[in-house]
Amino acid sequence: MFDLAIKGGWVVDPVRQEIKKQNIYVKDGRIAALGESDANALETRDASGLYVLPGGIDTHCHFRNPGATEKEDFAHGTRAAAVGGITTVLDMPNTNPAVLDGIDVRKKIAYFHDKAYVDYGIWGLSLGDLNLDKLLSMKEAGAAAIKFFWGYAIDTKTHALVYNYTKGKEDVIPPLDDGEVYAIFRQIAANRQILAIHAENSALIRRLTEELDTSKTADDDYAAFLSTRPSLAEELTVATAISMARDTGAHLHILHMTSRRGVELVRRAKADGVSVTAETAPHYLFLSAEDFPAVGPMMKVYPLIKSKDDQAALWAGLLDGTLDFIASDHAPHRIEEKRGSLFKMPSGMCGVETMMPLMLDAVSRGKITLPFVARVLSQRPAEIYGIERKGKLEIGFDADLVLVDMQKTRPIRNKDLHSKQPLTAFDGRSITGWPVSTYLRGRLIAADHEIVGDPGGQPAHCRAAV
Structure with missing residues (x-):
């Protein structure tokens, strides 16, 4: 006898890009059978009128744990994931302490054991020569991939990014030069790992920021702010x-891509056979710079949200496979931190x-299909990071299932969110x-x-099979 039967639902298949009315039977936590046949189970769920998708996979989460638990922690963050249909998360490594070697990976995996409401993986952090060996x-300990903040200085004590870096600044690891970065790529290739980058040219950003006269600029001038972090900053780093x-x-x-120029570079690289994948985030797909007057500083994220033209290019890249999937870049801050000057407040939501x-x-607006959602939220993240038994509704895979009501309309509201600091730029949007x-x-x-x-x-x- 099966443990669970989900009966009468419309099963969404990301591989075949189709939807079929099927029953799903679960045994010992895995999908044991699919089809139209009727069988008994210890528990039965009537899914009539609902769609059944594979659990979502969010590969880009900053749960702030340990080191900044006033902003978020793993329990709150994974509760939010579960309610949002996400059943697997990958936690970013720039915590305090950071994840810098295999011992750190094992410690963090163990630390999260009794706190996680969903399944989870861990990222490792590259600091160049300091932890090249x-x-x-980290791979051997189970890290999903290695993250590198290209061009950024790192605080030696907290391993936080230093946005206002100047030469000679104390207690920081200076930005790496291209030779040191090349050594990381070479080692990643030898180890058969994935190197994921935050793609902004910080030297360009520093110069443009220094040239901006903030004394003559309003605290909420998004256009002026965007002029200091233009598409060129992404283009230069992606090209290199x-x-x-x-x-x-x-x-x-390439993480959280934002620009037409960046998408075009990735499209050409894939055509040339370069081993490159890329993601974007929901805020880049559903917001543009033109939305700032209505949304306000809550939409400050790094890299910055750009123009409608860039937004259109991101959608085109996602639809044609240039961009492989989306990930949230979940990065909450305290409410009081997201007030005041746009230039000084932290980025993230x-x-x-x-x-x-x-x-x-x-999907409800006719822009995409449910099988496409399952592809970019489940199948492709699982394939790229080699997350075993995840991302598809097939026999032998984990029974990570999301039942979706496509007729249900309600607004996103900050007060309903389950994160420790429930703040989003989408507060009030009807879904x-x-x-x-x-x-x-x-x-x-x-x-x-x-x-x-x-x-x-x-x-x-x-x-990951790279």
Whole structure:
């Protein structure tokens, strides 16, 4: 007898890009059977009128744990994920302490064990020569990939990014030169790992920022702010990174892409056979610079949200496969930090809980299809990072299931979010299409926008085939 039967739902297949009315049967946490045949189970869920998608995978989350738990922590963050239809998350490494070697990876995996409401993986952080010989140990310990903040100085004590770096500044690791960065690519290639980069040319940004006379600029002048962090900053870094990936054979992944120029570079590189993948984030797809007067400083993220033309290019890149998937870049801050001068406040907002609803709403508006959502939220992230038994609704895969009501309309509201600091730029936006039940390995973990039960997340096995 099966443990769970989900009957009468419309099953969304990202591989075949089709939807079929099928029953799903679960045994020991995995999908044991699919089809139209009727069978008994210890528990049966009537999914009539609902769509069943593979659990979402968010590969870009800053849960701030340890080191900044006043902003977010793993328990709150993974609760938000579960309610939003996300069943696997990858946590970024720039915490305090940071994840710099295999020992750090194992410690963090163990630390999260009793706090996770969804399955999880860990990123490692590259500091150049300082931990070049530790990159392989992170892979061996289970790190999904290695992140590198291109061109940024790093605080030696907290490992936070230093945005106002000047030469000679104390207690920081200076930005790496191209030779040091090339050494990272070469080592990544030798280790058969993934190197993911935050792609902004910080030297250009520093120069443009210095040239801007902030004394004559309003605190909320988004156009002036954007002039200091233009598309060129992304273009320069992406171009250099692609050249290094081509030369070394390293697998390059470009995080949170924002610009037409960047998309065009990735499209050409893929056509040339370079081992490169890329993502964008929901805020770049659903907001543009023109929205700032209505949305305000809550939409400050790095890299900055750009023009409608850039937004259109991102959608085109996602639809044609130039961009492989989307990830939230979930990065909350305290409410009081997101007030005041646009130039001084921190960047980032909640995203893990709203990512799937935003994409479902795009389906309701006719922009994309449900199989496409399953592809860019589940299948492709699992394939690229080698997350075992995730991303598809197939026999033998984990029974990570999201039941979606495509007729349900309600607004995103900050007060309804489950993050520790529930702040999003989408507060008040009406959404049609919502996750109404989330199952992790066959166990109900969220229903009707609330968490159900206790933490039960496990480490995800990430074995990227690069």
